[in-house]
Amino acid sequence: MALIVQKYGGTSVGSVERIKNVAQRIARFRAQGHQVVAVVSAMSGETNRLIALAKEIQPQPDPRELDVLVSTGEQVTIALLSMALMEMGLKARSYTGAQVRILTDNAFTKARILSIDEDKIRADLDSGYVVVVAGFQGVDEHGNITTLGRGGSDTTGVALAAALKADECQIYTDVDGVYTTDPRIVPEARKLTTITFEEMLELASLGSKVLQIRSVEFAGKYKVKLRVLSSFEEEGEGTLITFEEDTMEKPIISGIAFNRDEAKLTVLGVPDRPGIAAHILGPIADANIDVDMIVQNVGHDGTTDFSFTVHRNEFTKALDVLQTVKAEIGAREIIGDNRIAKVSLVGVGMRNHAGIAGKMFKTLADENINIQMISTSEIKISVVVEDKYMELAVRALHQAFELDKAN
Secondary structure (H helix, E strand, O other): OOEEEEEEOOOOOOOHHHHHHHHHHHHHHHHOOOEEEEEEOOOOOHHHHHHHHHHHHOOOOOHHHHHHHHOHHHHHHHHHHHHHHHHOOOOEEEEOHHHHOEEEOOOOOOOOEEEEOOHHHHHHHHOOOEEEEEOOEEEOOOOOEEEOOOOHHHHHHHHHHHHHOOOEEEEEEOOOOOEOOOOOOOOOOOEOOEEEHHHHHHHHHOOOOOOOHHHHHHHHHHOOOEEEEEOOOOOOOOEEEEOOOOOOOOOOOOEEEEEEEEEEEEEEEEEOOOOHHHHHHHHHHHOOOOEEEEEEOOOOOOEEEEEEEEEHHHHHHHHHHHHHHHHHHOOOEEEEEEEEEEEEEEOHHHHHOOOHHHHHHHHHHHOOOOOOEEEEEOOEEEEEEEHHHHHHHHHHHHHHOOOOOOO
């Protein structure tokens, strides 16, 4: 008998029929003798509907009240799933994040989990109940409802698995695993049987939408065994995210991530002296804008050009910040481009193979794709290109590194 935490996303519980299908899946696990905790999202589209309602009332909704509003989406789903389980003759009990007492900080709309009181859940499991928990939400020390940010149900699932020391955390979604890249762009993309936490963390941070990055961080920190599966297929092992590395069998590149939500800003002609980077990025940080890639050119006339990327939604805000400090930092000009994309190769096999960057750059050059910025780590290489070339770059790299072929 195993203790399994299963997380079901919005598309998996998008209708009454789909909720009944989830109940049937859970029933099969219970029939095998397993204890099950189900974490569910709001029905697909519901969170967006609630946010749209809020914006009709208040263009910039109050964060506390927005959390009160959007948390109701999951409350509907946990009740319906519990009813479906009861209708099948199973004992089931639903809990909101506050009822479980998933304690978070008070950063409304993007709260972080501090602790979980698992005593109620353990007692219910021992009494033969399926426990159904609302994803995406918690409560702060003052009793305020908080939410964990979009995709936060993944984090709830992993956090509960960690607190309960579950045998496995299964993430059920509308895809049947982690692929070498998005099959919608590369039809030949191949589903991976396993991938390391390190690689999954890089892919999630670089634009892969399969798992929320915080859930992967949580799983890595607490050694939670994580598996991605499809809620629409009865069979299949999905993709296991593992700590084990078998470098003899490991491909050099495991996957290609991409992100269109990028914008580049360049500060031209700033003095080439110590501290200039801090003078540029300090005000950006003060404005709560996250910076991704950074490139500083070496100047020959006592000046340098400094480029960095931010999320496309922050582009105008970042540009305004730089314009206000332009004179203070002694810049000649501030320019920006919000029509860029980032494409990244990820693979632990890079550690033991030379020439990956050269092959990547040649592949892009053969397609006449210009590289604007480059960033590397031990297991990834990222480049910035014009966004109109992004899909071509992904397809060309996928073919060049033969990711469509099994090991």
